[in-house]
Amino acid sequence: MASRTAQLRRASPAKTGLRSIRWRRHLIGYLFISPWIAGFALFTAFPMIYSLFLSFTKYDLLGPPEFVGFSNFERMVSDHLFLTALGNTAFYTLLAVPIQLLLALIMALLLNQKLRGINVFRTALYLPTVTPTVAFVVLFVYMYNPEFGIFNAILGWFGIPKVGWLTDPDLAKPAFIIMSLWHVGGQMVIFLAGLQAVPETLVEAASIDGAGKFRRFWHVTVPMISPVIFFNLVLGIIGSFQVFASAYIATNGGPKHATLFYVLWMYRHAFENFRMGYAATLGWVLLGVILLFTLIQFAVSRRWVYYEGEGT
Amino acid sequence: MPWLSQVSFQAREGTTRQRTLAAYVRIVVGQTFGYAALILVAVISLLPLVWMVSTSLKAFGREFLFPPQWFPNPIVFGNYLTAFETSNLARYFGNTLMIAVLATLGTVLSSSLVAFGFARLDFFGKRVLFIILLSTLMLPGIVTLVPTFVLFRTLGWIDTPLPLIVPWWFGGGAFGGAFFVFLIRQFMLQLPRELDEAALVDGASYFRIYWRIMLPLSKPALAASAIFSFIHHWNDFLNPLIFLNSEEWRTLALYLRFFLYTEVGGGAGLTRWNLMMAASVVMLIPVLVIFFSAQRYFIRGVALTGIAGR
Numbered sequence: 001m002a003s004r005t006a007q008l009r010r011a012s013p014a015k016t017g018l019r020s021i022r023w024r025r026h027l028i029g030y031l032f033i034s035p036w037i038a039g040f041a042l043f044t045a046f047p048m049i050y051s052l053f054l055s056f057t058k059y060d061l062l063g064p065p066e067f068v069g070f071s072n073f074e075r076m077v078s079d080h081l082f083l084t085a086l087g088n089t090a091f092y093t094l095l096a097v098p099i100q101l102l103l104a105l106i107m108a109l110l111l112n113q114k115l116r117g118i119n120v121f122r123t124a125l126y127l128p129t130v131t132p133t134v135a136f137v138v139l140f141v142y143m144y145n146p147e148f149g150i151f152n153a154i155l156g157w158f159g160i161p162k163v164g165w166l167t168d169p170d171l172a173k174p175a176f177i178i179m180s181l182w183h184v185g186g187q188m189v190i191f192l193a194g195l196q197a198v199p200e201t202l203v204e205a206a207s208i209d210g211a212g213k214f215r216r217f218w219h220v221t222v223p224m225i226s227p228v229i230f231f232n233l234v235l236g237i238i239g240s241f242q243v244f245a246s247a248y249i250a251t252n253g254g255p256k257h258a259t260l261f262y263v264l265w266m267y268r269h270a271f272e273n274f275r276m277g278y279a280a281t282l283g284w285v286l287l288g289v290i291l292l293f294t295l296i297q298f299a300v301s302r303r304w305v306y307y308e309g310e311g312t
Numbered sequence: 313m314p315w316l317s318q319v320s321f322q323a324r325e326g327t328t329r330q331r332t333l334a335a336y337v338r339i340v341v342g343q344t345f346g347y348a349a350l351i352l353v354a355v356i357s358l359l360p361l362v363w364m365v366s367t368s369l370k371a372f373g374r375e376f377l378f379p380p381q382w383f384p385n386p387i388v389f390g391n392y393l394t395a396f397e398t399s400n401l402a403r404y405f406g407n408t409l410m411i412a413v414l415a416t417l418g419t420v421l422s423s424s425l426v427a428f429g430f431a432r433l434d435f436f437g438k439r440v441l442f443i444i445l446l447s448t449l450m451l452p453g454i455v456t457l458v459p460t461f462v463l464f465r466t467l468g469w470i471d472t473p474l475p476l477i478v479p480w481w482f483g484g485g486a487f488g489g490a491f492f493v494f495l496i497r498q499f500m501l502q503l504p505r506e507l508d509e510a511a512l513v514d515g516a517s518y519f520r521i522y523w524r525i526m527l528p529l530s531k532p533a534l535a536a537s538a539i540f541s542f543i544h545h546w547n548d549f550l551n552p553l554i555f556l557n558s559e560e561w562r563t564l565a566l567y568l569r570f571f572l573y574t575e576v577g578g579g580a581g582l583t584r585w586n587l588m589m590a591a592s593v594v595m596l597i598p599v600l601v602i603f604f605s606a607q608r609y610f611i612r613g614v615a616l617t618g619i620a621g622r
Contacts (some may be wrong), residue, residue: 025433025434025435026434026435026436027435028433028435028518029429029433029434029435029438030429030435031429032425032426032428032429032433032518032522033425033426033429033430033435033441033483034483035422035425035426035481035482035483035485036422036426036445036482036483036484036485036490036493037441037485038482038485039422039479039482039483039484039485039486039489040444040445040448040482040485041485042479042482042485043456043460043479043482043485043486043487044448044451044456044485044486044487046459046463047455047456047459047460047463048455048456048459050459050462050463051455051456051458051459054458054459054462059462061462061465107353110346110349110350110353111350113343113346113350115343115346115347115350118350121350121353121354123604123607124354124357124358125353125354125357127357127358127361127600127603128357128358128360128361130543130547130599130600130603131360131361131547131596131599132546132547132549132564132565132568132592132595132596132599133547133549133565134547134549134564134565134568134569134595135364135565135568135592135595135596136360138568138569138571138572138588138592139360139363139364139589139592140360141572142367142375142583142585142588142589143360143363147376147378148375148376148377148378148380149380150363150380152378153378153379153380156379182357182360234450235450238450238452241452242452242453242454244550245549245550248553248569249549249569249572263454266454266457267457270457270458270461271461271554276458276461276462279457279458280458280459283454283455283456283457283458284455286452286454286455287451287452287454287455290452294450
């Protein structure tokens, strides 16, 4: 805004001509971003508003949406699967994301060593992440097979009897968490970039002050990469709350609803039973839950995320 | 022992005062430990993919052995042929390719246009609009699943590839698309401003500056976006599942899931895992080709957006 007033002052002699030029510039700016504005209106803003409207209706796609007030919300609260689905998803998210981030950070630290041929390892660690989810899930269904799966074969090396990874309600969610650990390449690369941006002089200074390896890591590296940790944490939680494909393909919510994740449950209402109004309600409630988690993280982040140049 | 030469190099360069045997030993031990840890993690990381390829080459029946057969014996390349012969795999491959290519083309063209606007032009409310754009990155896409389905159904687009392509021609307005605008904008911001100013003085239009100067210079960011976009659409499962029903438009992701649950694959009881894995490898190959041929753009792209996340 300051630059605009400066421009105005400068432009006073030939006001009218320059003003039209300025107007043209604004117009050109809008012209360039117009695809996004149209796309945002059509595919984001409108669907969200429409979804909010639908959440107060009963809509089976056959007749027009029928206004029902808050009954979708009432129905959700008394739905015994609501807490199951939300609980499963929260359990999965709160366990999977920290493990994923820890693993990604360890892998990034390993890749941050000055060793020959490190690029080969970087590729090896990143490769599973680009594997199509469906191919990966199907592969894990095979590897988790209780009779001839590779996981039980490996357990066998340690004398552990065969287990039903995807058929035992207690093991199914951990099995999904294990599976998700092969897709942490994105977080790993972001950590790696963060680690490489840590100024070496800082680490050296700590070293001269007599800080050991662990203390250098904990008191220099971690604070320096805390914004990257925060970034991965926020996006990781948002992503994990929407876990769907793995459960839909591998277990279809079973055994005993142990992997009935929220989006899978919502998907069933929307696209198997065509309860569009109810599904829209469930979507908005999930948005609320995710938003709550994100806001809490932003509030807590002031205590532990260090931004360079802010002087704290 | 190529790494040994590096050991001595580091020992010479290091800040340690005395080049004693102890220092050498410490570095050798440190590097050996580093390599050992890396090798362990790399083996675990690649194990599933190796297992996928290994299974795809096994003779029928051998995939059910316990303990499992680590290396296929005999090696049956014919599984790949069978996978194509017993299904419309070629068609599904073509469908997936067409959707991924058209969506990617739209993403790169329209996102770069929008990115140029945000990086180089001034207009009212630019800051606010950009914050809105960024905040859509954090919105869970699941909220719009139901309403967009209703929207596309009203348009009569269900069971056509249009819902999977058209939204991506709207400069990141579709869910998750803002990522690409952000990535390209970050890259354009670091290009010298003198370039456009000189072109402006020479009387070039903004569109010409975008097309002839900024686009060629932003190639790394465009390449990264294209790769991300292609792999995203190639791998996508949820959207094809919702918007496509008929066999005519089936994608590879839908086919793999279909294979698992139907008689085609031998039924849930006796899935033909070797054929299934062959089809999976077929789906994986284009991704690998792109990944290996453009790896440097890929990793840089992730890093660019991650660092900008600060």
